[in-house]
Amino acid sequence: MADTTGRQASVKAGGGGFQGTDLALIAVFAALVAVLSVIPPLFVVAAVPFALQMVAVMLAPLVLGAVRGGSALALYLVVGLLGLPVFAGQSSGPGVLLGATGGFLIGYVVAALVAGALATAVLRRRPRRPVLAVQLYAVALIDLVVVYTVGIVGMMVNASLSFPAAVAANGLFMIGDLVKALLAVAIAVAVLTAFPRLMPAARERR
Template sequence: MTAPSRRSFTPTDVALVAVFAALIAVLSIMPAITIAGPVPITLQTLGVALAGLVLGPLRGFLAVVLYLVVGFAGLPVFAGGAAGLAVLGKPSAGYLLSFPVAALVAGLLVTVLPRLPGPRYLWYFLSGIAASILVIHPAGILGLMVNANMSLGKAFLTDIAFWPGDVVKNLVAAGLALAVHKAFPDLVLGRSRKPAAATVAV
């Protein structure tokens, strides 16, 4: 009989999703850095990158979705202690809504890129920063244009302020994720070394 290619979602997976959702919440409500623009600099994206890089695509995606659901339901887990659906009318809404997709993309990339030749740390970093460049920043710019009535040029210039911090946060996320995967090599998709029936993590 052919073994299934994917294992079922386990209680451990549920626990990991919950833990990383809580981690993102903690990083989100930590003191932010206020800049000239309408969106503060927070550690939210560090948590999002960690969720994708450490847990892989599906669990990383679900961890961020859980974080958003909890916040939309009224718990003050968004930046500045904000909560509820009212945040969707704020200039930061585009960034916020992009987070689950960013975790998914980072998780997908980290299951593939580290198999290529070269330093694994570099591939971890590129997985995280690519998700930020391809998903978070375009969505953030769109949110600024819609909710802050900015032109494309002004929204782009506002978004530029977040790039240096994103580079630093993804450097940190890459190092932490790599350390976790070295300690627990079966944690992320494609890392299993066992020839068991279920060799692919969720």
Template sequence: MSSTSAAAPARAIAPADLAYIAVFAALIAALSIVPPIPVGGFGVPITLQTLGVALAGLCLGAWRGTAAVALYVLVGAAGLPVFAGGTAGIGVLLGPTGGYLLAFIVSTFLLGLAAQAVLRRGVDRLTWLWLLLAAVAVRLAVIWPIGVAGIARATGGTVGDVWAVDLAYWPGDALKIVVAVLIAVAVHKAFPRLLGR
């Protein structure tokens, strides 16, 4: 059998996909270094980081959104000051915010899957509601428990104490989720083929 009859190579990643991944990783980095608001004594500030993470999943879908967030985390871990407050390095992943950073990767994948399912039929009057419910569910089921566990591990605090402090983030997170959903719906109205439907 000649080499030309061998199985076709795997489909290459399109340049546009790489551009989307890079742009959203940069967006998350830019939102992360906006001056944070310190909260409580656990060293986890309020930032716009979660807005960018939600937008990555809602706008790009599962694999591209996850790739953008993973790229952001890898670049920060490698030493570029893209984490909250301009921090960087492996130490950040091992510190109080590390649980949130890891949760962002998982949550983006799940939120991207939800966005793909909701937007499969296009944008209608209820699209914003379904995306909002998906974003809230991911916040409660993934980001909250992994983030709280990360703080408790890094600080030696009890889960109950950390949970009480984490409640301070919820109003801001709710606002960021609403903003992310509204932006994502507008983006998909303007670019209906963004998810490759």
């Protein structure tokens, strides 16, 4: 799918205002989230798997902004709800949303909209690379806060957990995600430096 990005750059997408490049990027990032959701974790620490799904979840809005990043996560969600086994553990279907971790899937989309808007605002200020990295890491942390807020509410509703119990169940995952945020930011800075016109706000630099 990545090879189609350049060829479709000037093709207007009907009805939604997206260009062909936008649609290709949305599809690529949705596929990236899907792939990293189903591949085995790199390793396990204290019974907590270190998987790379959250890297892609945070990377999409950092690189694509709110609309395209949110669309990529929404596409991933819709594809899984329609039956393709792209959720964690190769699960799928509407029933996943009613599970203990179903709220996190919704949180991915909400967080992408918030973090994408903030990332665009950061790029409009045209910070130098070290400052950009720090500011995007702050955005990634906000992304995590939104994901975990929606996810924990989902656990309280679907699994009948108290707030302290839901937070405690996610404690070790939160620590791992702080590390993954560093990786997502490093990739985002590298991508935006190599392709400065990729994100809408970055185009203003030229």
